Amino acid sequence: MNAIPMEQGLLLSVILFVLGLIGVLVRRNLIMILMSLEVMLNATGLAFIVAGSRWGQADGQIMFLLILTLAAAEVGVGLGLALQIFHRFHTLDADSVNEMQG
Amino acid sequence: MVLTLFYISSAVAIFATVMMITRLNAVHGLLYLILSLLAAGIIFFLLGAHFAAVLEVIIYAGAIMVLFVFVIMMLNQGQKTIEQERAWLQPNIWLGPSLLALILFAELMVIVVLGGNAETGHTINSQQVGIALYGPYLLAVELASMLLLAGLVGAYHLGKPLVKVTKNRGNT
Numbered sequence: 459m460n461a462i463p464m465e466q467g468l469l470l471s472v473i474l475f476v477l478g479l480i481g482v483l484v485r486r487n488l489i490m491i492l493m494s495l496e497v498m499l500n501a502t503g504l505a506f507i508v509a510g511s512r513w514g515q516a517d518g519q520i521m522f523l524l525i526l527t528l529a530a531a532e533v534g535v536g537l538g539l540a541l542q543i544f545h546r547f548h549t550l551d552a553d554s555v556n557e558m559q560g
Numbered sequence: 561m562v563l564t565l566f567y568i569s570s571a572v573a574i575f576a577t578v579m580m581i582t583r584l585n586a587v588h589g590l591l592y593l594i595l596s597l598l599a600a601g602i603i604f605f606l607l608g609a610h611f612a613a614v615l616e617v618i619i620y621a622g623a624i625m626v627l628f629v630f631v632i633m634m635l636n637q638g639q640k641t642i643e644q645e646r647a648w649l650q651p652n653i654w655l656g657p658s659l660l661a662l663i664l665f666a667e668l669m670v671i672v673v674l675g676g677n678a679e680t681g682h683t684i685n686s687q688q689v690g691i692a693l694y695g696p697y698l699l700a701v702e703l704a705s706m707l708l709l710a711g712l713v714g715a716y717h718l719g720k721p722l723v724k725v726t727k728n729r730g731n732t
Contacts, residue, residue: 461562461563462562462563462566462606462607466566467603467607470570470573470574470603473574474573474574474577474600477574477578477581478577480581481580481581484581487586489586489632489635490586492628493580493586493590493593493628494581496620496624497577497580497596500596500620503600503612503616504600504603504604507607507609507612508607510609511607511608511609511684512682513682514684515684516684516688516689516691516692517697518609518612518684519609519611519684519689520689520692520697520700522609522612522615523612523689523704524700524704526615526619526620527704527707527708528704528707529624530619530623530708530711531707531708531710531712531714532711533624533627533628534627534711534712534714534715535711535714535715535718537627537628537631537715538715538718538719540631540635541631541634541635541718541719550635
């Protein structure tokens with residue numbers, strides 16, 4: 459049996475996820491929003507690793523690998539979008555990009 | 561023993577994440593984010609997922625964070641860069657992350673002295689992960705490669721008109 463209880467690992471994962479969510483909701487800088495998204499993805503990966511360690515299966519690490527590729531693709535596209543917004547609006551404030559009056 | 565190490569690295573991860581959210585400067589936040597990811601890497605190692613711990617450090621804290629650093633540096637060009645860098649190099653800026661990194665390094669030393677996997681229970685080595693990855697999860701690997709290709713094409717497309725804009729600015 460594992461030395462680290464599963465509940466505490468999942469609790470840490472939940473805390474990190476909520477912290478990332480707070481960062482996404484509170485911060486208005488696009489770079490900071492992307493970094494908070496990274497924290498949230500990392501927290502989900504931690505939850506998968508904890509579960510995989512609890513059951514002694516390799517599936518948790520495989521899901522972490524998939525989350526890793528997702529994070530890499532997301533960061534590439536997201537930072538490209540941030541660069542575009544900065545060059546068109548000369549700011550990184552997410553609230554100032556509200557010209558799309560639906 | 562493992563539980564104590566787990567608590568210490570959890571505290572480091574949570575503290576670094578809180579500091580990351582509350583930093584006003586993006587580079588300072590990035591320093592704390594890297595610390596948070598490194599702490600998560602140590603937690604992965606303590607959970608017996610050695611392969612995931614190595615990937616966390618190399619890809620997350622290495623490759624993806626380098627992307628962030630590049631973009632922040634690209635967006636901060638200007639005359640005031642030198643004053644900014646001088647302000648960033650104040651000791652009270654890098655003292656916090658260095659202390660957290662020192663704590664994580666001490667944990668790593670304790671793990672090494674204890675003899676590698678310090679009673680981490682279920683150790684899942686990279687061989688098992690590889691066998692499962694190219695066995696039942698082959699379709700997921702294909703899908704991940706498609707996702708990475710889509711990300712590559714998307715990033716290329718988003719980055720391409722940027723050159724045109726700067727060229728036009730240079731001509732006029």
